[in-house]
Each structure stands twice: as C-alpha cells, then as structure tokens.
Amino acid sequence: MSVHSGRGGSPDVEKQMDVKTESITEDTEPQVSKPLxxxxxxxxVIAVFMASIQAVIPASFFVQAVAPWGVDTSSLWMLAAYLIGYVAFILPTQRLADIFGxxxxxxxxxxxxxxxTGVAGHAATAYTFAVLRAFQGIGAGMVTSVCVQMAGAHVSERNRSxxxxxxxxxxLFGIGAAHIVGGALAVDDKFRWSIYLAAPIAALPAILCTPALIKDMVIREHSESFVQRVLKFDGIGTLLLFGAAIMLTSGLTFGGNEHKWSSAIVLCLIVFGSLCVVLFLVWDSFGASRPIFNSRWLKERNLQISMLAVLLISMAFFANAVYVPIMYITVRHNTTDVAGRMTAPYWGVSMGAAVIAGLVIRIRPAVARPVAWAGLAIGAVFSGLYYTIETETTSLAKERAFYALAGLGVGLAYPAVLYMAQTSVPRNERGSAACVAHFLSVVGGMLGLILYQACLKSRLIINLDPIFSQSKFLTSFDIRAMDIAGLEVSGGTITMYVPDLAPKIGEGxxxxLHTTFMLSVPFLGAALLATLLxxxxHH
Structure with a gap:
C-alpha cells in the first residue's frame, strides 16, 4: 500500500520517506510466488471480464424491449444502478483490505x-431489478478491486505489461460481447439467463485466485492490532466518495431522461456531487490519516496524464461498444444479437491489439509512449471516418473495416497508458495505482454512456419532432417524454403505419446516431494531446 506523509509532516521528512519508498525493490518485499x-x-482477468459483461448486458434486452418490464423504465438506469455500486466500492475496498485482508x-x-446475481435475475419489476443490480455491482467492485490491486502489487516488472x-x-471483450450474449438469450425469451450466467463464471476467479490470497494472508505483516486498524479506517473519505458517486451518477442519468437538465433535482445532484468530490480531495490530501490517494501522486506528471487518458479512452470505448449496435438495430432492423455480431470487428480487433501491445511493451518498455500515441491517433482518425459513412443496404465491408481500425487504435492505446500509470509510481504503490486506474476506467465508462445517450436523445428529438408534427397519428407520441429505448425502437415500428414518412424518419x-458517435473523436483526440506531455x- 501507499506510504503516506501523515498530518503535519515536514518537507524534509516527506523527502526522506520518498527516497525510502523509491528504494524498495521487488527483492526486499515479501512476494507471492510466480506460479501462484x-x-x-x-x-x-476472468473477474474483470465477468464484471464488465454484467455491466452492459441488460442493455441488450432492454433496447430490444423483450423483458416483461417493457421500456417504461430507462435502459440506461439499468446499467447505471450496477455501475454506481461497482464504482463506489473500488477504492474503499483498498481500506477494507487493510482491515480484513x-x-x-x-x-x-x-x-x-x-x-x-441470482436474486436480480429473478426480479419481478424493473425497479427491484435496478436495486438488486446495485448490490451486485458492489460485489463486482470489491472483487475486481482486490484482483487488480494484488496483481499490480505482486506481478514481476518483466510481466507487468x-x-x-x-x-x-x-x-474490452466483456463490454463488447454483452450484446451478442444478452441479445441471443433475449431472442429465445431467456433474458434472465444473461444475468444468471455470471454465477458459474464467478467460480473460476474463486478457484484461481484463492491460493494466492491464502499465501498473501501468511506473508502480510501487521504492526497494528485489528482494533487500531479499524479506528484508522478513513470513514469520512469513504462516505464523501460514495456520496459523490451516487449523486453524480444519478444526476447525469436523470438529466435529459426522466427530468430536464434545468430541473432542481438534477442541478442539486450534480452540484452537491461535485462538492463531495472537492471535499474528498481536500480531506484526502490534508485531513485523512490514511488517504486513499497519496499526495505525492499529484506531483507525478506521467501518472496524472495516464489517469486522464484512461478516463477519456474508457468514455469512448464503453459508449461505442454499447451504442453502435443501436445503429444496426434501428436503421437495419436487426435483432440485438445480430447487431452485436456486426460490431465484433471493433472489440475483437481491440482485444487482439491490447494483447499485442502488452507483448511489445514487455520486449521494449520504452515504446509504451509511442504505442499510446499511435493508438490514440489511429482511434481518433478512424472513429471520425467511420461515423461519416452513409449506411449502405448492400455492403457493410467499408464501415466494418473502419470500425475495426478504430478498435485497433483503442486496443493499442489503452494498455499502454495503463502501463504508464503503474510505472510512474514507486514499486510498492503500483497496486494502488492499478486500482485507481480501474476506478477511473469504470467512471469513464459511466460518463461515456451517459453523455452518448443524452446526446442521442436530444438529437432524436430535434430531428424527429418536426417530422412527427406532420402526421395526426404521430402527434399522439410525446417524444420528449419517451425513454431512449422507446425512441430507438419506435422508428421501425412507426414507419409501418406511416410509410410515406419512413424515409425522413430513417434519415433523422x-x-x-452519426452525430452522437462523433463524440469519440474529441475524447480520443484530447487523450492524445494529453499524452504528448x-x-x-519515469519511475
């Protein structure tokens, strides 16, 4: 865990502690054996896949509107409920591990x-499902937090990349494959199994991770009693972080969907959530006896740049993997599983590129920066080119090729910036750095989903409202009050009853969709500009 300056430490003492921390090597720390x-x-790796696919998979059957709950409840909220629990417990789990191991x-x-997982899959209503999914997300956040922290702390430097x-x-695989798996089960009216399948997958991390965790219990040396460690638990920081996660996610989810952005509830959630973030950072830097963030990290330029890049990249790839299938669902009238397969080039190529990037950086660690630059440049360019393609009814080859190249860029850049984040801090803090990077990747995913859906709904309203006003039948639909899933599905259904307006509706x-998906270009472009610094x- 991190070495902290504590409250009121002099600059000389902090400098001596920094020197001592940087002198720690792999040989001087008790280590779990390499085979374990x-x-x-x-x-x-399996745990991260499990948590990622569960984050996105409800969108596959809510967008398709096959669940018994219909589309009267926001499909985004079904994702956000899980992600709130997930992201709120990633960092506090570091402190729980200090106490309980x-x-x-x-x-x-x-x-x-x-x-x-079991009780959420059996939920009778959408709201019950959302609440139970939040607790499922808490479990996912705790499991993945321990996994990435332990792996980042104990893996050898040679194999880190x-x-x-x-x-x-x-x-990338978990997020991208969700539409294929969930959509296929939804078509067969077995959508609940898309939730249940997480339980048998969870058996693999349990079997594979337990031996190393038992060994970690043996080698961990505690200089304090259990009671002392409990008393030093950073409860204030944890509550501030938890409150910020709930308020910001709720405010950004409700805004533009259930409530207007200018409504009092949305503004209060966003303002007070932002205030909690500021208070948390101040408390963590100056008041906490065991801060989650090491104050010295604020001086590590490469670390800060890497964390910003992780946030921006995850905003792009989460939203692309989830919402690009909507183009195939709404415009081409495909089922969700078919639409998911249409997008396989993006996440399939990005998966392969991530593994290749890890291999290349292992051979030559110095190429991590160029790999990040090349990946972000490729991703930004081909994301822009892909979204300017007019949809063709005869061939998908061109757009799928550009989509795959956009995935290639993301796959190269993402592991490179994660590697830079971990190697920018001393050896004994790399587990914590890995955990914070994972936290920001999920936060970025939430922000990406929220921004994409808000933009998509606003553009659909702007484009479809004038068209709907031309028909007496269509004026019965209140576009602004419709959930985004209803808007996505309604186009194909409505054109059956008003065929003369079908071309205009399809064009709108x-x-x-194209306008919304262009958001990935500034996200990846901003990450590229940041990494140029x-x-x-670095350490």
Missing part, C-alpha cells in the same frame, strides 16, 4: 456478487 501469481492473474475482502465481494494487456483485453435517426523518464 500467474494463476491469480488468470483469475483476475485481501482474502476475506475478496470472498465477501464474491459472495455478494453471486447472491445478488502482459498483465495490463490481458486485463485491458478482458474489459441515422443523422442522430509525457516526460521521457
């Missing part, structure tokens, strides 16, 4: 995840 870590890393914390999270590449590929929906040398 190899097995543990495999379990960590990695083994107990991991198994507590795994039990929560499996139990609420391989681990980072595998974890990045697992996250396509324009809304990397210093040549």
């Amino acid at each position: 870590m190899a097995v543990f890393s495999a379990g960590a 990695h083994f107990v914390t991991f198994w507590l999270g795994l039990i929560l995840f499996v139990v609420f 391989l681990l980072v590449g595998a974890l990045a590929a697992a996250q 929906m396509t324009n809304a 990397y210093k040549r040398s």
Whole structure:
C-alpha cells in the first residue's frame, strides 16, 4: 500500500520517506510466488471480464424491449444502478483490505456478487431489478478491486505489461460481447439467463485466485492490532466518495431522461456531487490519516496524464461498444444479437491489439509512449471516418473495416497508458495505482454512456419532432417524454403505419446516431494531446 506523509509532516521528512519508498525493490518485499501469481492473474482477468459483461448486458434486452418490464423504465438506469455500486466500492475496498485482508475482502465481494446475481435475475419489476443490480455491482467492485490491486502489487516488472494487456483485453471483450450474449438469450425469451450466467463464471476467479490470497494472508505483516486498524479506517473519505458517486451518477442519468437538465433535482445532484468530490480531495490530501490517494501522486506528471487518458479512452470505448449496435438495430432492423455480431470487428480487433501491445511493451518498455500515441491517433482518425459513412443496404465491408481500425487504435492505446500509470509510481504503490486506474476506467465508462445517450436523445428529438408534427397519428407520441429505448425502437415500428414518412424518419435517426458517435473523436483526440506531455523518464 501507499506510504503516506501523515498530518503535519515536514518537507524534509516527506523527502526522506520518498527516497525510502523509491528504494524498495521487488527483492526486499515479501512476494507471492510466480506460479501462484500467474494463476491469480488468470483469475483476475476472468473477474474483470465477468464484471464488465454484467455491466452492459441488460442493455441488450432492454433496447430490444423483450423483458416483461417493457421500456417504461430507462435502459440506461439499468446499467447505471450496477455501475454506481461497482464504482463506489473500488477504492474503499483498498481500506477494507487493510482491515480484513485481501482474502476475506475478496470472498465477501464474491459472495455478494453471486447472491445478488441470482436474486436480480429473478426480479419481478424493473425497479427491484435496478436495486438488486446495485448490490451486485458492489460485489463486482470489491472483487475486481482486490484482483487488480494484488496483481499490480505482486506481478514481476518483466510481466507487468502482459498483465495490463490481458486485463485491458478482458474489459474490452466483456463490454463488447454483452450484446451478442444478452441479445441471443433475449431472442429465445431467456433474458434472465444473461444475468444468471455470471454465477458459474464467478467460480473460476474463486478457484484461481484463492491460493494466492491464502499465501498473501501468511506473508502480510501487521504492526497494528485489528482494533487500531479499524479506528484508522478513513470513514469520512469513504462516505464523501460514495456520496459523490451516487449523486453524480444519478444526476447525469436523470438529466435529459426522466427530468430536464434545468430541473432542481438534477442541478442539486450534480452540484452537491461535485462538492463531495472537492471535499474528498481536500480531506484526502490534508485531513485523512490514511488517504486513499497519496499526495505525492499529484506531483507525478506521467501518472496524472495516464489517469486522464484512461478516463477519456474508457468514455469512448464503453459508449461505442454499447451504442453502435443501436445503429444496426434501428436503421437495419436487426435483432440485438445480430447487431452485436456486426460490431465484433471493433472489440475483437481491440482485444487482439491490447494483447499485442502488452507483448511489445514487455520486449521494449520504452515504446509504451509511442504505442499510446499511435493508438490514440489511429482511434481518433478512424472513429471520425467511420461515423461519416452513409449506411449502405448492400455492403457493410467499408464501415466494418473502419470500425475495426478504430478498435485497433483503442486496443493499442489503452494498455499502454495503463502501463504508464503503474510505472510512474514507486514499486510498492503500483497496486494502488492499478486500482485507481480501474476506478477511473469504470467512471469513464459511466460518463461515456451517459453523455452518448443524452446526446442521442436530444438529437432524436430535434430531428424527429418536426417530422412527427406532420402526421395526426404521430402527434399522439410525446417524444420528449419517451425513454431512449422507446425512441430507438419506435422508428421501425412507426414507419409501418406511416410509410410515406419512413424515409425522413430513417434519415433523422441515422443523422442522430452519426452525430452522437462523433463524440469519440474529441475524447480520443484530447487523450492524445494529453499524452504528448509525457516526460521521457519515469519511475
């Protein structure tokens, strides 16, 4: 864990502690054996895949409107409920592991995840489903937090890039494959099994990670009693972070969907959520006896740049993997599983690129920066080119090729910036850095989903409202009050009853989709500009 300056430490003392921290090497720290870590890393990769696919999979049957709950409840809220619990417990789990140890914390999270997977899949209403999914997300956050923290702390420097590449590929695979798996089960009216399938998958991390966690219990040396560690738990920081996650996610989810952006409830949630973030950062830097963020990290330029890049890249790839299938669902009238297969080039190529990037960086660590630059440039350029293509009814080859190249860029850049984040801090803090990067990747995913859906709905309203006003039948639909899933599905249904307006409706929906998806270009472009400021040398 991090070495902290504490309250009121002098600059000389902090400098001496920094020097001492930087002198720590792999040989001076108690380590889990390499075979155990190899097995543990495999379990960590599966855990990240499991948590990622569960984050997105409800969208596959809510967009298709096959669930018994219909589309009267926001499909985005079904994702956000899980992600709130997920992201709110990633960082506090570091402190829980200080008290209970990695083994107990991991198994507590795994039990929560499996139990609420079962009860959420059996939920009778959409609102019950959302609440239970939040607890499922808490379990996922605890499990993945322990996995990435342990792996980042104990993996050898030689194999670090391989681990980072595998974890990045697992996250990309889980998010991208959700529409295929969930859509296929939804078509067969077995949508509940898209939730239930997480339980057997969870058995693999349990089997693979437990031996290393038991060994970690043996080698961990505690200089304090259990009671002392409990008393030093950063409860204030945890509550501030938890409150910020709930308020910001809720405000950004409700805004533009259930409530207007100018409504009092949305503004209050966003303002007070932002205030909690500021208070958390102030408390963590100056008041906490055991801060989650090490104050010295604020001076590490490469670390800060990497964390910003992780946030921006995840905003793009989460939203692309989730919402590009909507283009195939609405414009081409495909089912969700078919639409998911149409987007396989994006996440399939990005997976392979992530693994290749890890291998290349393992051979030559110095190429991490150029790999990040090349990936972000490729991703930004081909994302822009892909979204300017007019949809063709005869051939998908051109747009799928450009989509695959956009995925290539993301797959190269994502593990490279994750590697830079971990190697920008001293050896004994790399587990914490890995955990914070994972936290920001999920935060970025939430922001990407929220921004894309808000933009998509606003563009659909702007484009379809004038068309709907031309028909007496269509004026009965209140576009502004419709959930985004209803807007996505309504185009194909309405054209059956008003065929003369079908071309205009299709054109308006396509324009809304293309305009929305262009958001990935500024996201990846901003990440590229930030990474150009990397210093040549880092820890």
